[in-house]
Amino acid sequence: MSGEAKPRFVIEKLRRELDLSGFDCGNDALNTWLKRFAWTN
Numbered sequence: 428m429s430g431e432a433k434p435r436f437v438i439e440k441l442r443r444e445l446d447l448s449g450f451d452c453g454n455d456a457l458n459t460w461l462k463r464f465a466w467t468n
Contacts, residue, residue: 441465441466447461447462450462
């Protein structure tokens with residue numbers, strides 16, 4: 428189908444190449460956790 432909508436989000440494995448600076452899930456605590464602690468956990 429040519430008129431299919433693009434997904435609103437994509438789930439993918441966390442990789443070092445990802446730019447997390449623009450990430451915003453709408454929850455400040457989760458945003459902070461991802462940016463500060465995701466790699467160590």
